[in-house]
Amino acid sequence: MSEQAIRERMSGNEAVAEAIRQVNPDVMPAFPITPSTEIPQMVSTFIANGKVDTEFIPVESEHSAMSAAIGSEAAGARTMTATSSAGLALMWEELLLAASNRLPIALTLVNRTLSGPININCDHSDGMGARDTGWIQIYAENNQEAYDNYIQAFPIAEDKRVHLPIMICQDGFITSHAVENISLLPDAPVKEFVGTYEPEEFLLNPGKPIAVGPYSISAYAMEAKKAQAEAMENAREVILEVAERFEKMSGRKYGFFESYRLEDADYAMVIMGSAAGTAKQAVDELREQGMKVGILKIRVFRPFPEKEIAEALKNCKAVAIMDRTESYNGNCGPLGSEVTAGLYRNKVFLEAICYTYGLAGRDFTTDSVKGIFDQLRTLVEEKKPIPHNQYIGLRTRK
Amino acid sequence: MSKGNYSLKQILSQPERLTPGHRMCAGCGATIAVRAVLRGLHKEDHAVIGNATGCLEVSSYMYPYTSWEDSYIHNAFENAGATLGGVETAYKALKKKGVLKEDETFKFITFGGDGGTYDIGLQSLSGAMERGHDMVYVCYDNGAYMNTGIQRSSATPMFADTTTTPVGINSDGKIQYRKDLAAIIAEHYVPYVAQSTLTRDFTDLHRKSEKAIYTKGAAFLNLCTPCPRGWRYPMEDVMEICRLAVETCYWPLFEVDHGKWILNYTPKNKLPIEDFLRAQGRFAHMFKPGNEHLIELFQQEVDKRWEDLLYRCNRE
Numbered sequence: 001m002s003e004q005a006i007r008e009r010m011s012g013n014e015a016v017a018e019a020i021r022q023v024n025p026d027v028m029p030a031f032p033i034t035p036s037t038e039i040p041q042m043v044s045t046f047i048a049n050g051k052v053d054t055e056f057i058p059v060e061s062e063h064s065a066m067s068a069a070i071g072s073e074a075a076g077a078r079t080m081t082a083t084s085s086a087g088l089a090l091m092w093e094e095l096l097l098a099a100s101n102r103l104p105i106a107l108t109l110v111n112r113t114l115s116g117p118i119n120i121n122c123d124h125s126d127g128m129g130a131r132d133t134g135w136i137q138i139y140a141e142n143n144q145e146a147y148d149n150y151i152q153a154f155p156i157a158e159d160k161r162v163h164l165p166i167m168i169c170q171d172g173f174i175t176s177h178a179v180e181n182i183s184l185l186p187d188a189p190v191k192e193f194v195g196t197y198e199p200e201e202f203l204l205n206p207g208k209p210i211a212v213g214p215y216s217i218s219a220y221a222m223e224a225k226k227a228q229a230e231a232m233e234n235a236r237e238v239i240l241e242v243a244e245r246f247e248k249m250s251g252r253k254y255g256f257f258e259s260y261r262l263e264d265a266d267y268a269m270v271i272m273g274s275a276a277g278t279a280k281q282a283v284d285e286l287r288e289q290g291m292k293v294g295i296l297k298i299r300v301f302r303p304f305p306e307k308e309i310a311e312a313l314k315n316c317k318a319v320a321i322m323d324r325t326e327s328y329n330g331n332c333g334p335l336g337s338e339v340t341a342g343l344y345r346n347k348v349f350l351e352a353i354c355y356t357y358g359l360a361g362r363d364f365t366t367d368s369v370k371g372i373f374d375q376l377r378t379l380v381e382e383k384k385p386i387p388h389n390q391y392i393g394l395r396t397r398k
Numbered sequence: 399m400s401k402g403n404y405s406l407k408q409i410l411s412q413p414e415r416l417t418p419g420h421r422m423c424a425g426c427g428a429t430i431a432v433r434a435v436l437r438g439l440h441k442e443d444h445a446v447i448g449n450a451t452g453c454l455e456v457s458s459y460m461y462p463y464t465s466w467e468d469s470y471i472h473n474a475f476e477n478a479g480a481t482l483g484g485v486e487t488a489y490k491a492l493k494k495k496g497v498l499k500e501d502e503t504f505k506f507i508t509f510g511g512d513g514g515t516y517d518i519g520l521q522s523l524s525g526a527m528e529r530g531h532d533m534v535y536v537c538y539d540n541g542a543y544m545n546t547g548i549q550r551s552s553a554t555p556m557f558a559d560t561t562t563t564p565v566g567i568n569s570d571g572k573i574q575y576r577k578d579l580a581a582i583i584a585e586h587y588v589p590y591v592a593q594s595t596l597t598r599d600f601t602d603l604h605r606k607s608e609k610a611i612y613t614k615g616a617a618f619l620n621l622c623t624p625c626p627r628g629w630r631y632p633m634e635d636v637m638e639i640c641r642l643a644v645e646t647c648y649w650p651l652f653e654v655d656h657g658k659w660i661l662n663y664t665p666k667n668k669l670p671i672e673d674f675l676r677a678q679g680r681f682a683h684m685f686k687p688g689n690e691h692l693i694e695l696f697q698q699e700v701d702k703r704w705e706d707l708l709y710r711c712n713r714e
Contacts, residue, residue, distance in 0.1 A: 026488065026492065027484065027487050027488055027491050029480075055488075055494075057484065057529065060522075063480070064522050064525055067473055067477035067484065068480045068481065069484060071471060071483065072484035072485065072488040073488075075485040075488035075489065076492060094474065203471060203485055204444075204489055206498075206502045209467065209469040210469055210470075211464040211469070211470040211471075213459075213473055214472070215456040217461070220462070
């Protein structure tokens with residue numbers, strides 16, 4: 001199948017729009033917000049030119065975008081939307097309801113920092129802020145992954161073992177607007193791969209009415225939440241199954257995370273999103289100098305693959321955990337918290353230093369990566385204690 | 399009011415689409431209104447009913463029981479308009495793709511209280527109306543946040559005693575007049591807007607419900623639905639309270655059909671507003687000696703709004 005690949009060059013937003021065109025979902029409610037605005041614009045243009053028969057709802061806010069998506073998906077229509085930053089924050093209440101109602105909505109999140117101060121550039125504070133809303137979250141390093149992840153989104157979310165909404169994330173501007181080479185799949189196999197949405201129960205089922213969104217008293221509500229948690233557990237195997245099917249179609253392999261030169265590494269960096277590309281470049285350069293370093297790039301953040309991460313890091317001497325968001329908890333960002341907790345629970349004990357980088361679009365360079373690996377080496381070899389929570393790339397006072 | 403072929407007895411003999419056993423209070427106007435609206439649906443048509451969070455929702459669909467015979471969706475407090483707009487759009491999409499057969503007809507009706515409609519859900523309602531979803535938004539207006547315990551809303555009438563506008567030595571109740579939501583939605587130039595309440599034989603509400611449901615495009619019904627807890631009247635008086643609301647011109651019956659304002663009822667003898675106020679405990683302080691001016695102010699506002707309505711309905 002991979003011989004049929006179509007060589008193109010496009011931005012991350014264009015790549016996701018292309019995947020949307022191929023999937024041809026039933027309904028898209030959306031509200032513009034930088035840097036995801038292009039996606040509803042492109043879908044609207046597809047509709048205007050008869051390339052898809054999706055119904056677009058030009059809602060008056062992101063809260064209404066997710067509200068309409070919930071109504072549409074519950075009605076039995078395959079539904080998706082796109083947003084960023086404050087748009088996702090405004091959806092927050094509805095994100096929880098989409099998950100609780102077990103509606104496999106697909107949301108393209110083009111990661112942008114949350115206000116304030118208001119800023120349009122990339123960090124992960126929007127996605128991380130929604131990390132406990134019950135959505136599956138998959139992050140991309142580049143346009144290719146954004147495209148590939150989007151095609152896998154519906155088969156994962158709609159699987160009867162899962163039935164949960166899914167967030168397909170890419171970094172604002174860095175991925176969404178930068179034009180890179182990409183290998184696209186032909187329409188027919190994509191359509192076959194994604195299949196049609198066939199919910200067991202839905203509002204528009206003549207003669208089989210259902211009720212959605214009950215008041216649930218304490219005697220029932222906890223079971224509903226547990227069932228939802230189990231669905232998230234089930235998503236693990238489904239994500240891997242779908243990835244395997246995708247590999248057969250595309251030749252591209254995906255898992256919970258990507259290990260890059262990690263097998264024999266003394267020093268590892270856990271990172272997510274576009275900065276992984278920068279980190280890989282630095283690793284290649286450091287390896288040439290003989291330093292055994294590697295990268296663990298998180299792809300699936302929800303469900304969080306802590307056991308697999310602990311296993312992958314168990315032979316390292318130290319790990320740098322990179323957060324592109326601030327948690328304001330006095331310790332470290334969410335990746336820092338979850339990775340260190342996972343290491344502890346799985347009895348993998350090594351030096352773990354948490355770093356905050358790239359907030360609101362701050363540059364993160366190969367030199368930043370090299371500096372971090374040098375810190376880890378000093379910590380281990382010279383046993384010099386260093387702060388466990390550090391900022392990278394801050395302006396220094398003159 | 400022209401009765402046409404309408405017979406309350408005949409229409410009540412048909413199966414109810416909101417079944418008994420729900421947990422709404424005795425003497426509540428909302429469920430009476432909901433049943434009347436649903437009688438406007440043609441028997442052969444399916445429906446999806448939406449519902450904003452509120453008394454009606456928490457009392458009619460408490461897991462694992464539902465009182466709704468049709469498909470039903472409650473999402474949250476402030477988004478009944480957007481939610482049902484999504485359902486209606488899904489209907490269009492599934493019809494277009496042939497997933498739903500041509501001869502299967504669904505109608506879309508959503509209910510919200512005044513809290514979910516005048517206040518927190520106003521944006522979502524306005525958006526849904528402006529986009530022109532083929533749906534009916536029904537506001538059951540009981541003039542306060544009754545579900546959370548009688549807090550004022552922008553639909554609460556002036557001087558009402560509520561738990562966030564309590565009457566006291568420095569307070570005569572709510573300071574502001576109420577918002578005229580039917581006019582606001584009419585200014586969206588949607589195909590159909592109507593105001594109604596529970597009248598003796600329900601002719602007015604039945605006709606308007608059927609018209610709202612079967613007019614293509616967005617429609618809005620604003621219904622005065624008294625609340626015995628919040629208004630403090632004996633529960634058996636619900637119909638009398640509604641009659642007084644109409645006869646005092648506090649709650650005029652009118653409709654705006656494709657932009658044309660039509661007055662549906664003019665009282666033969668417009669009753670003084672005291673008749674409406676006196677029947678309700680929430681206005682009791684207005685009848686204390688020294689508070690006559692409160693009643694006068696209330697009457698002035700009712701008169702002014704009635705004149706405005708007559709102007710709208712009589713202009714060429």
